[in-house]
Amino acid sequence: xxxxxxxxxxxxxxxxxxxxxxxxxxxxxxxxxxxxxxxxxxxxxxxxxxxxxxxxxxxxxxxxxxxxxxxxxxxxxxxxxxxxxxxxxxxxxxxxxxxxxxxxxxxxxxxxxxxxxxxxxxxxxxxxxxxxxxxxxxxxxxxxxxxxxxxxxxxxxxxxxxxxxxxxxxxxxxxxxxxxxxxxxxxxxxxxxxxxxxxxxxxxxxxxxxxxxxxxxxxxxxxxxxxxxxxxxxxxxxxxxxxxxxxxxxxxxxxxxxxxxxxxxxxxxxxxxxxxxxxxxxxxxxxxxxxxxxxxxxxxxxxxxxxxxxxxxxxxxxxxxxxxxxxxxxxxxxxxxxxxxxxxxxxxxxxxxxxxxxxxxxxxxxxxxxxxxxxxxxxxxxxxxxxxxxxxxxxxxxxxxxxxxxxxxxxxxxxxxxxxxxxxxxxxxxxxxxxxxxxxxxxxxxxxxxxxxxxx
Amino acid sequence: xxxxxxxxxxxxxxxxxxxxxxxxxxxxxxxxxxxxxxxxxxxxxxxxxxxxxxxxxxxxxxxxxxxxxxxxxxxxxxxxxxxxxxxxxxxxxxxxxxxxxxxxxxxxxxxxxxxxxxxxxxxxxxxxxxxxxxxxxxxxxxxxxxxxxxxxxxxxxxxxxxxxxxxxxxxxxxxxxxxxxxxxxxxxxxxxxxxxxxxxxxxxxxxxxxxxxxxxxxxxxxxxxxxxxxxxxxxxxxxxxxxxxxxxxxxxxxxxxxxxxxxxxxxxxxxxxxxxxxxxxxxxxxxxxxxxxxxxxxxxxxxxxxxxxxxxxxxxxxxxxxxxxxxxxxxxxxxxxxxxxxxxxxxxxxxxxxxxxxxxxxxxxxxxxxxxxxxxxxxxxxxxxxxxxxxxxxxxxxxxxxxxxxxxxxxxxxxxxxxxxxxxxxxxxxxxxxxxxxxxxxxxxxxxxxxxxxxx
Numbered sequence: 001x002x003x004x005x006x007x008x009x010x011x012x013x014x015x016x017x018x019x020x021x022x023x024x025x026x027x028x029x030x031x032x033x034x035x036x037x038x039x040x041x042x043x044x045x046x047x048x049x050x051x052x053x054x055x056x057x058x059x060x061x062x063x064x065x066x067x068x069x070x071x072x073x074x075x076x077x078x079x080x081x082x083x084x085x086x087x088x089x090x091x092x093x094x095x096x097x098x099x100x101x102x103x104x105x106x107x108x109x110x111x112x113x114x115x116x117x118x119x120x121x122x123x124x125x126x127x128x129x130x131x132x133x134x135x136x137x138x139x140x141x142x143x144x145x146x147x148x149x150x151x152x153x154x155x156x157x158x159x160x161x162x163x164x165x166x167x168x169x170x171x172x173x174x175x176x177x178x179x180x181x182x183x184x185x186x187x188x189x190x191x192x193x194x195x196x197x198x199x200x201x202x203x204x205x206x207x208x209x210x211x212x213x214x215x216x217x218x219x220x221x222x223x224x225x226x227x228x229x230x231x232x233x234x235x236x237x238x239x240x241x242x243x244x245x246x247x248x249x250x251x252x253x254x255x256x257x258x259x260x261x262x263x264x265x266x267x268x269x270x271x272x273x274x275x276x277x278x279x280x281x282x283x284x285x286x287x288x289x290x291x292x293x294x295x296x297x298x299x300x301x302x303x304x305x306x307x308x309x310x311x312x313x314x315x316x317x318x319x320x321x322x323x324x325x326x327x328x329x330x331x332x333x334x335x336x337x338x339x340x341x342x343x344x345x346x347x348x349x350x351x352x353x354x355x356x357x358x359x360x361x362x363x364x365x366x367x368x369x370x371x372x373x374x375x376x377x378x379x380x381x382x383x384x385x386x387x388x389x390x391x392x393x394x395x396x397x398x399x400x401x402x403x404x405x406x407x408x409x410x411x412x413x414x415x416x417x418x419x420x421x422x423x424x425x426x427x428x429x430x431x432x433x434x435x436x437x438x439x440x441x442x443x444x445x446x447x448x449x450x451x452x453x454x455x456x
Numbered sequence: 457x458x459x460x461x462x463x464x465x466x467x468x469x470x471x472x473x474x475x476x477x478x479x480x481x482x483x484x485x486x487x488x489x490x491x492x493x494x495x496x497x498x499x500x501x502x503x504x505x506x507x508x509x510x511x512x513x514x515x516x517x518x519x520x521x522x523x524x525x526x527x528x529x530x531x532x533x534x535x536x537x538x539x540x541x542x543x544x545x546x547x548x549x550x551x552x553x554x555x556x557x558x559x560x561x562x563x564x565x566x567x568x569x570x571x572x573x574x575x576x577x578x579x580x581x582x583x584x585x586x587x588x589x590x591x592x593x594x595x596x597x598x599x600x601x602x603x604x605x606x607x608x609x610x611x612x613x614x615x616x617x618x619x620x621x622x623x624x625x626x627x628x629x630x631x632x633x634x635x636x637x638x639x640x641x642x643x644x645x646x647x648x649x650x651x652x653x654x655x656x657x658x659x660x661x662x663x664x665x666x667x668x669x670x671x672x673x674x675x676x677x678x679x680x681x682x683x684x685x686x687x688x689x690x691x692x693x694x695x696x697x698x699x700x701x702x703x704x705x706x707x708x709x710x711x712x713x714x715x716x717x718x719x720x721x722x723x724x725x726x727x728x729x730x731x732x733x734x735x736x737x738x739x740x741x742x743x744x745x746x747x748x749x750x751x752x753x754x755x756x757x758x759x760x761x762x763x764x765x766x767x768x769x770x771x772x773x774x775x776x777x778x779x780x781x782x783x784x785x786x787x788x789x790x791x792x793x794x795x796x797x798x799x800x801x802x803x804x805x806x807x808x809x810x811x812x813x814x815x816x817x818x819x820x821x822x823x824x825x826x827x828x829x830x831x832x833x834x835x836x837x838x839x840x841x842x843x844x845x846x847x848x849x850x851x852x853x854x855x856x857x858x859x860x861x862x863x864x865x866x867x868x869x870x871x872x873x874x875x876x877x878x879x880x881x882x883x884x885x886x887x888x889x890x891x892x893x894x895x896x897x898x899x900x901x902x903x904x905x906x907x908x909x910x911x912x
Binding site: 159160161162163164165168192193194197198262270271272273274275276278279281282286287290301319321323324325326327329330331332333335336339343351352353354355356357358359360361380381382383384385386387388392393394412415419448449450451452453454455456 | 620621648654727728732738785786791799809812814816836848849871907912
């Protein structure tokens with residue numbers, strides 16, 4: 001990528017005047033005299049505000065508002081920056097290289113967003129920092145070149161704990177761009193901390209998805225000998241290139257050895273361990289498939305929701321940020337609910353106890369929330385099983401107050417779904433759609449048998 | 457129990473003037489003319505307010521403030537109420553009977569607190585309401601009489617979703633009273649929704665516990681054919697009567713059949729399914745024991761923290777209510793933290809992502825919380841595994857801001873522990889003790905192998 005993608009209006013004119021392209025190292029002086037230096041980044045925001053995005057030397061992105069009087073000077077061209085980076089200079093550059101096309105292989109796009117899969121240990125402090133580009137990973141895993149024609153680019157570089165709904169929107173855009181550009185599968189390299197939330201976001205926003213999309217990460221950084229980055233990436237590319245269905249999945253180690261990976265449906269997956277390689281597991285659902293990367297083999301474990309090419313992509317992007325996920329605990333005060341209502345939240349996902357309960361002293365505040373058009377959804381902190389608010393009096397009181405039970409949906413998925421619904425529907429319709437299965441997030445049947453076996 | 461336990465001041469004088477005893481069915485007319493009818497309940501609150509507690513005909517308890525001019529009339533004595541109940545009259549009575557002592561058996565006290573194990577279906581509405589007394593359960597499970605000399609009483613009747621720290625304190629008192637009265641084991645019948653929180657509360661407050669304490673419940677109400685109440689109660693009484701260790705445990709079905717129950721350490725257990733009988737499971741720990749109720753056999757699965765009689769009971773009761781459990785999610789706004797600090801919360805347990813992270817935009821608010829002497833503790837929403845905040849920059853920033861990592865402690869246990877610590881220690885000491893293993897809540901070793909096997 002080069003040119004000035006995403007830039008319009010005053011920002012574009014200022015950059016054009018300087019002959020700047022994305023990837024150049026520039027100095028920007030605003031009309032009120034502030035000075036910024038950094039790499040010119042592409043502009044992904046949906047708003048048309050005149051903002052120039054720079055990646056500063058410290059690795060952070062900054063959006064600087066400009067007018068026609070702002071001055072930009074190109075200090076180093078993108079090519080010079082890349083040359084220096086290749087020579088070992090530290091540069092958190094948006095390296096946007098394409099590998100040569102290999103004829104006949106499925107086209108798979110790999111998008112880097114940051115996280116451990118693209119990270120290395122910072123030896124001064126011993127901490128892990130994002131640094132590797134997707135290309136470097138691909139160089140380290142040459143096998144993927146035999147599975148697919150890979151096109152890789154870095155679309156952002158943030159640790160997944162810093163992922164937010166506005167970044168989900170950018171990833172949705174980028175994945176859609178790849179699919180519209182002919183990708184037959186997409187791999188999104190992502191930090192593991194919030195990967196399951198992003199997977200759910202993609203699953204809801206990419207309606208009629210025609211190709212498989214794999215989110216992949218690493219529990220150990222890729223310059224450690226024990227890293228799972230290569231194994232997982234190979235499995236994810238296999239899923240993207242060859243899986244028969246067209247679903248968003250998290251593709252990660254299925255057990256602690258290097259035997260197989262699992263593709264988990266994006267709306268049903270959860271990070272269940274702080275450090276194990278097989279931290280990601282499906283809840284209330286079977287994984288979509290077991291993937292044996294070294295044998296280049298995919299074993300389906302259930303029917304996909306949708307086959308490749310069955311539908312046409314309809315992007316329904318946008319997530320409401322005024323939605324909260326609130327886990328109930330025995331000493332919880334109703335003021336927590338009142339606060340969210342007073343602050344203008346439009347949706348609250350409760351992570352209640354058991355079949356979907358909270359202390360009855362919260363009922364009045366919940367009723368007030370519902371009466372204020374806040375959509376209040378009930379999930380369970382047990383994670384496994386289905387809420388049923390008709391069994392006990394407390395559940396019935398909450399139903400009467402207007403709480404919407406989220407069936408057997410994960411709390412995290414319900415949070416993402418409600419954010420997505422409230423960005424496009426009135427509360428009444430959002431309440432209805434919470435209980436409608438849109439992306440495999442709700443099981444039609446009882447899933448009592450999908451419970452793990454616990455060690456004794 | 458009879459007399460007027462717990463009543464002092466004006467409330468006691470009003471009741472004494474009427475010749476009323478706990479268990480009598482009384483009419484109370486307040487000095488401003490309001491009329492209440494119900495069964496006089498014992499008074500457990502720590503405050504000295506002049507309040508009379510009645511169990512109304514609808515099954516709910518009410519606390520009525522009285523002055524010297526209030527009038528009480530005994531409409532039916534406790535004996536008459538019991539006679540009518542025995543003859544089948546519907547009466548949610550605090551039946552405080554003792555069974556005849558069987559010589560030579562260990563003395564086990566069973567305390568009823570409410571919940572499904574002591575509930576039945578309300579046929580008009582189809583909902584489950586608390587109604588059975590512990591005695592009725594014991595009548596239904598005569599086997600327990602061969603295992604222990606049972607003394608049973610109902611200490612409260614609330615659904616466990618309505619359990620709160622102030623009720624934990626009452627349960628701690630009642631368990632301690634039984635132990636001081638010679639009980640060689642205690643069973644607490646409790647609703648399942650928040651049973652794990654209460655188990656942790658007892659584990660911290662009953663220092664030097666000399667006998668086993670079992671919390672037990674039912675996932676199906678005891679008048680349904682599929683109820684697990686009898687099986688679980690039998691297992692719990694076995695644990696209380698015969699287990700070699702002296703720990704607080706949750707004793708519930710270990711699998712879906714009626715083969716064995718498991719005793720889970722109270723600080724390591726979690727309700728993991730909305731409806732399965734084996735919903736309770738140990739996290740990052742092995743269960744203490746497997747119990748075969750029909751064979752009257754206990755198979756230890758690990759060493760207990762403490763043997764029976766090894767120490768003397770020291771009750772350290774009291775839980776700070778101004779403590780919050782906050783689960784992180786990608787769109788979380790820092791205002792949620794600010795609000796808690798502004799409202800005078802003394803402790804916040806964060807349920808972060810992965811190894812113990814939250815979005816970096818929260819760091820300033822967290823630092824402000826710590827600077828205001830709020831103790832901020834980090835756990836992981838993965839549940840399994842140990843937080844480690846030294847691996848990534850975000851973790852290190854949070855440590856620098858003063859966040860205390862809670863090792864491999866469950867978020868719910870960390871919440872209970874912090875509530876307990878802040879009721880008795882200064883913030884500095886509470887911060888230190890969060891990381892010290894006090895009741896088996898922290899594992900000394902890595903427990904990577906204690907991860908369930910997930911179905912494919």
